[in-house]
Amino acid sequence: MNSYLTRLYSMAQQPSRRIVGLMSGTSLDGLDVALCRLHGHGTATRLELEHFATVPYSNEVRRRIREVFAGGQVSLEYLTLLHPWLGLLHGDMILQCLQEWQVAPAAVDLVASHGQTVYHAPQHQHQHPDFPLNATLQLGDGDHVSVRTGIITLSDFRQKHIAAGGEGAPLAAYGDYLLLSSTEEERLLLNLGGIANFTYLPRAGQDASAAFSTDTGPGNTLLDATVRAHHPMLAYDEDGRLASAGQVHAGLLTELLAHPFFAAPLPKTTGPELFGPAYLRSAQERSDTLTLGLADTLATLTELSAVGVAQAARQVFGSEPALAVYASGGGAHNPALQAALRRQLPACRFATTQQLGVLPDAKEAILFALLANEAVAGQPVSLGAGRQRVPAVSMGKISLPG
Numbered sequence: 368m369n370s371y372l373t374r375l376y377s378m379a380q381q382p383s384r385r386i387v388g389l390m391s392g393t394s395l396d397g398l399d400v401a402l403c404r405l406h407g408h409g410t411a412t413r414l415e416l417e418h419f420a421t422v423p424y425s426n427e428v429r430r431r432i433r434e435v436f437a438g439g440q441v442s443l444e445y446l447t448l449l450h451p452w453l454g455l456l457h458g459d460m461i462l463q464c465l466q467e468w469q470v471a472p473a474a475v476d477l478v479a480s481h482g483q484t485v486y487h488a489p490q491h492q493h494q495h496p497d498f499p500l501n502a503t504l505q506l507g508d509g510d511h512v513s514v515r516t517g518i519i520t521l522s523d524f525r526q527k528h529i530a531a532g533g534e535g536a537p538l539a540a541y542g543d544y545l546l547l548s549s550t551e552e553e554r555l556l557l558n559l560g561g562i563a564n565f566t567y568l569p570r571a572g573q574d575a576s577a578a579f580s581t582d583t584g585p586g587n588t589l590l591d592a593t594v595r596a597h598h599p600m601l602a603y604d605e606d607g608r609l610a611s612a613g614q615v616h617a618g619l620l621t622e623l624l625a626h627p628f629f630a631a632p633l634p635k636t637t638g639p640e641l642f643g644p645a646y647l648r649s650a651q652e653r654s655d656t657l658t659l660g661l662a663d664t665l666a667t668l669t670e671l672s673a674v675g676v677a678q679a680a681r682q683v684f685g686s687e688p689a690l691a692v693y694a695s696g697g698g699a700h701n702p703a704l705q706a707a708l709r710r711q712l713p714a715c716r717f718a719t720t721q722q723l724g725v726l727p728d729a730k731e732a733i734l735f736a737l738l739a740n741e742a743v744a745g746q747p748v749s750l751g752a753g754r755q756r757v758p759a760v761s762m763g764k765i766s767l768p769g
């Protein structure tokens with residue numbers, strides 16, 4: 368029998384597994400690397416985060432990803448070359464982290480690699496007549512990660528979710544449900560990444576089918592793109608200082624919110640394919656705000672992200688949602704965005720996932736480690752046939768190093 372399959376089989380029987388979870392998100396800030404020890408599986412899962420780092424992307428790496436990122440017309444050759452190249456880069460970044468943490472690659476059971484989303488195409492967004500289906504594409508080939516690191520690697524998680532009837536995202540519902548449900552309170556886990564999304568968790572032990580995840584609209588992606596356009600040397604508006612000095616422009620906000628995405632029923636997914644520079648420019652033209660100052664534009668985009676979250680919450684929880692909200696993702700570090708969220712959801716209680724023992728920046732990489740643990744040692748996680756088509760499937764393609 369293939370020795371790697373034997374290894375896979377024996378690790379599935381182990382009481383715990385050491386898994387490196389990876390996430391490279393829509394902000395293109397870098398590769399999140401989370402070395403986790405996962406005990407058990409399913410609702411009995413216990414996770415210890417041993418080490419975490421975000422390995423920053425150089426401007427050159429970001430430039431190469433942007434050649435194909437969320438773009439309409441891209442070079443097929445460039446796309447073909449970038450896929451293995453990113454896999455090798457991610458493999459090297461893993462080895463760099465393990466060396467810094469003094470952990471031998473042989474001591475790691477699995478790598479769980481999300482890869483880099485370069486195009487997300489739910490059917491409601493692409494509406495291509497030839498293809499009545501959801502689709503999504505992540506680059507960073509798993510075989511290259513596996514051969515470069517010598518570690519069995521799971522990758523390309525989102526395809527199974529689509530094959531089983533979902534939109535390929537958000538996948539956070541699985542991890543949030545297994546790790547962060549509480550018997551004491553219902554919770555909203557709010558990821559403030561390039562795209563904002565939340566997971567609703569009923570009280571643990573209640574009807575799991577009520578749990579679901581949905582995107583809500585832009586998080587940081589438009590903020591970052593606008594800052595970069597004005598200050599090419601800046602990656603984002605640190606601590607929301609620029610936005611805090613501005614005023615929300617009501618006319619621009621109205622035009623931004625006029626997009627049908629915001630009124631669409633939940634759950635839904637989106638990406639920078641929709642919430643990109645063209646979307647912003649169109650709203651600026653309609654509201655005659657093309658020459659609006661940077662601070663006021665950023666203040667308005669910050670309010671847009673918060674209103675997107677609030678509108679989605681109101682679609683489910685009524686006009687005055689009064690939930691315990693736990694933020695994660697880079698936007699959790701943005702005081703201007705946090706203030707806008709409190710304005711938009713005054714009856715909610717806000718904290719970060721740090722209060723639940725989960726590092727806000729590590730949560731997405733941890734999710735993929737957990738999904739790999741379920742694929743190898745668990746059973747398909749069933750949240751029931753509730754609001755979100757949350758298919759009970761194992762996810763991830765397995766790459767063997769040899």
Ligand SMILES: Nc1ncnc2c1ncn2[C@@H]1O[C@H](COP(=O)(O)OP(=O)(O)OP(=O)(O)O)[C@@H](O)[C@H]1O
Binds near residue numbers: 696
């Ligand atoms: N101190 C800060 N002040 C303001 N914004 C911040 C701060 N730190 C991080 N951010 C924002 O968070 C972003 C990175 O967040 P994160 O890593 O969660 O995004 P991502 O995972 O790439 O996105 P997605 O979840 O959509 O894939 C940065 O690009 C920036 O916009």
Ligand SMILES: CC(=O)N[C@H]1[C@@H]2OC[C@@H](O2)[C@@H](O)[C@@H]1O[C@H](C)C(=O)O
Binds near residue numbers: 503536539540560564
């Ligand atoms: C296609 C894709 O990569 N979607 C991401 C993106 O980033 C945030 C939001 O949009 C979420 O839907 C998803 O990632 C998280 C990890 C998820 O699947 O839950």
